[in-house]
Amino acid sequence: MSTPVTYYCPHCETVVELEREGYLADKSVTPYPLEGWEYVAADDDYERERIDGVRFQCGEDETTRDPDADGCGRGFYLSFVRHGTTDAGRALGKR
């Protein structure tokens, strides 16, 4: 079962929405990628293994919640919690 989760563009606060399967923890939304992390586009298969996050193109992909919202066209990055690299990730590993 997938659940829509919303995020704000850090540049213009347009709301984007992503369907998420099951439980995946989010670490942060940033206007830049974290170094060494693997991102895929929001319409790619972001649930697969070894993907660390999703790259949004504000207003230019299909994720904008309000279809009339233009967005700012800039990119931003949703980073998942990596297992084992943070306190939150370690907690996930114990589940």
Ligand SMILES: [Zn+2]
């Ligand atoms: Zn934006």
